[in-house]
Amino acid sequence: MGDNDKEEPMDTSETTSETTSETPLFWYYLGDCGRWHRFENHPDNPLRSEDMEKYFGRDSKGVLQGLSSNRRIKIDFSAMIRTDVATGRQIRVQRGYNIERGCCCFSAPPVLWERVDPTCPYQLIPLSELDAEYKNVAHYVKTDGLLDRSIVSISRIQNMDLWDMYCRKKKQLMRIKGVKEIQEKMLFHGTEIKNVDGICTYNFDLGFSRTGAYGNGIYFAKYATFADRYSRSSTDQLPLYGGETRGLPGEITKVIFLARVMVGKSTVGQKGFQKPDPGSSKNSHDSCVNDSAHPTIFVIFNPNQIYPEYLIQYK
Numbered sequence: 543m544g545d546n547d548k549e550e551p552m553d554t555s556e557t558t559s560e561t562t563s564e565t566p567l568f569w570y571y572l573g574d575c576g577r578w579h580r581f582e583n584h585p586d587n588p589l590r591s592e593d594m595e596k597y598f599g600r601d602s603k604g605v606l607q608g609l610s611s612n613r614r615i616k617i618d619f620s621a622m623i624r625t626d627v628a629t630g631r632q633i634r635v636q637r638g639y640n641i642e643r644g645c646c647c648f649s650a651p652p653v654l655w656e657r658v659d660p661t662c663p664y665q666l667i668p669l670s671e672l673d674a675e676y677k678n679v680a681h682y683v684k685t686d687g688l689l690d691r692s693i694v695s696i697s698r699i700q701n702m703d704l705w706d707m708y709c710r711k712k713k714q715l716m717r718i719k720g721v722k723e724i725q726e727k728m729l730f731h732g733t734e735i736k737n738v739d740g741i742c743t744y745n746f747d748l749g750f751s752r753t754g755a756y757g758n759g760i761y762f763a764k765y766a767t768f769a770d771r772y773s774r775s776s777t778d779q780l781p782l783y784g785g786e787t788r789g790l791p792g793e794i795t796k797v798i799f800l801a802r803v804m805v806g807k808s809t810v811g812q813k814g815f816q817k818p819d820p821g822s823s824k825n826s827h828d829s830c831v832n833d834s835a836h837p838t839i840f841v842i843f844n845p846n847q848i849y850p851e852y853l854i855q856y857k
């Protein structure tokens with residue numbers, strides 16, 4: 543969605559059209575589980591299907607934007623996409639009378655995935671600088687991540703196995719805790735280019751986790767500037783799907799991952815922790831942090847709570 547899109551604030555008080563069908567239409571979004579959910583059930587969306595239908599009737603190609611639970615979102619009717627502007631995360635939406643709500647065994651791939659090749663363990667898909675997805679991620683890295691560096695490339699990681707395990711873990715935690723949503727964050731992790739293939743294939747490995755101040759887990763940072771400290775410079779080119787590469791021969795670059803992390807309920811960690819609740823058979827917490835009020839460092843002890851979503855190459 544470019545800057546020239548027609549945008550309209552989410553104001554449910556204005557009405558200009560009505561649905562004439564006697565059967566009410568509902569609006570749905572595609573959840574991580576592959577199930578279509580009504581907008582009324584989305585924890586971050588204040589609009590009802592009735593409100594959405596009124597806007598759609600007025601301008602079926604328009605774009606709505608507004609704040610929802612302190613998050614800026616856009617809904618593009620022409621593409622049928624809901625976008626979280628801060629994270630760039632997009633989900634499908636659609637309208638219908640009675641959409642099947644049965645949950646599939648495997649999770650549907652995210653809406654932005656393209657050229658999905660089921661024969662590959664993973665695909666590292668380079669994003670075009672002209673794409674809205676690239677612009678959203680770059681904005682997040684520089685504005686929220688505070689990384690004032692020149693971006694060489696941004697690539698989307700498509701690994702259906704890791705994505706499925708992540709979604710299954712999320713559903714498991716929701717069932718155990720009896721909740722409809724688990725807190726997720728987009729966080730940064732710095733590493734070396736030589737580790738990219740292993741992480742994209744197998745996910746982050748607890749076997750390589752360091753003994754840190756907040757536990758023996760996998761560390762993520764709120765700010766890319768912090769993750770940058772753990773990224774190592776390299777002249778290696780970044781191998782992408784289809785035989786492409788990024789980075790000029792001999793050019794020194796660094797990489798950081800932008801991962802979707804299921805932080806859930808956090809507690810302040812300590813050195814030596816093997817899990818958020820050591821010595822307890824019940825896992826009341828899902829991650830450790832450096833500060834309970836204003837956390838900037840997150841420690842994860844189960845890789846299935848992590849999906850490495852983007853790889854940022856910079857210099």
